[in-house]
Amino acid sequence: MGICGSTAIKRDAADAENDTDFSKAYTLDHRAELGTGAFSKVLKGAKRMPDGSSGLAVAVKCISKTAELKAEDIASLQEEVAVLRSIDHPNIIKLYDFFEEKKMYYMVIELMEGGELFERIVKKTFYNEKEARDLIRILLDALAYLHHRNIVHRDLKPENLLLKSPYNDFDIKLADFGFAKQVNGKSLDTQCGTPGYVAPEILKGTKYGSEVDMWSCGVIVYILLGGYPPFHDDNHAILYRKIKAADYTFEPQYWEQVSDDAKDLIRKMLVVNPDSRLTADQALRHPWFLVGDHELISRNLTSTLDTMKKFNARRKFRGTVRGVILTNKMAKGTF
Known part of the structure; x- marks a missing residue:
């Protein structure tokens, strides 16, 4: 799965700030882009705390559900999520959450700042x-x-x-x-x-x-x-x-x-x-x-x-x- 920064993706990522499961749980910093590729972008984000403050800093892979996203791309994404959910090792990147919404998939992963x-x-x-x-x-x-x-x-x-x-x-x-x-x-x-x-x-x-x-x-x-x-x-x-x-x-x-x-x-x-x-x-x-x-x-x-x-x-x-x-x-x- 690639990571890209098209106009459509920027619009869809902004839509996530509406009332969706993802946006209830996490915030996105659209100024902090960590990577780009074919159908998605990776942004810095944070866990929403009950008091409205920001919690754990995370990386969020925002994957646009475009017409170009093939069945095998979706299958690969689902396999990646299944694998990451099944493992827990100190030297393997962690998947915290995964959301499938109307226009986007969101993979919430460990933020690597080094x-x-x-x-x-x-x-x-x-x-x-x-x-x-x-x-x-x-x-x-x-x-x-x-x-x-x-x-x-x-x-x-x-x-x-x-x-x-x-x-x-x-x-x-x-x-x-x-x-x-x-x-x-x-x-x-x-x-x-x-x-x-x-x-x-x-x-x-x-x-x-x-x-x-x-x-x-x-x-x-x-x-x-x-x-x-x-x-x-x-x-x-x-x-x-x-x-x-x-x-x-x-x-x-x-x-x-x-x-x-x-x-x-x-x-x-x-x-x-x-x-x-x-x-x-x-x-x-x-x-x-x-x-x-x-x-x-x-x-x-x-x-x-x-x-x-x-x-x-x-x-x-x-x-x-x-x-x-x-x-x-x-x-x-x-x-």
Whole structure:
């Protein structure tokens, strides 16, 4: 589901201030727009208190019921809401409320005021392997929680790792469950995700399950330690061929300061055969997580920061777009 700021949406959002269930429960700040996309916008809001004062600050995704909103978009929205209602984890964004009204859907979600994790990292002046490991442990713990409940996220990427506060580097939340799905084994076949992070089995058009999240997580681990993505090419056909072959390297000028245990974890996550790929539980038991803090603190990744700054600038320049349905060419196996 995209987020957009059309005139029609602005009018409909204003209508919410009339006597609706949503407007009885929440207020919207139309001056505080947090995001935009195809059919909706995200605004800052607040819980209405009985005395008329403002309570908990929230983010509200206002989705316009336009003619362009397809049945599959609505089904995806309903799936996202069902998934978020079924989970409660300190490192997964919370859904507080959901309203369906005459012209709009409203998703009331946890307000994340710290921005993207990667944006915070590149502002650091010092960075070490222990800091990276702490972040990765948090992400793996959230994935283990989801996978135990047979939920697959399907769109893990830097844009979806958000910070709750501008002042805490480790209060991270996994966000954007627009592609999340209940899964029973390898039962999914929809080709979705984001180029560069998508798993080989999705590109090959085979049935898949929660293992796809572990591949995407492996890509994120690689970036957090090396500063750049393992698979990169402006030509998507070449990019997808590299992914399907797990064609990546640890270039010495970027990886000499990273421990062998960390590289071993990546090798065991970026495995083409999903049955041989580490699960989240297995990854959390990897020897890297048993290495003493002092040893990893001594592994200075400040040079990784410089590389990551360049990667992050390119990523932002290309635009933070939502996970995309992969091309028909790919679906037909052209790649």
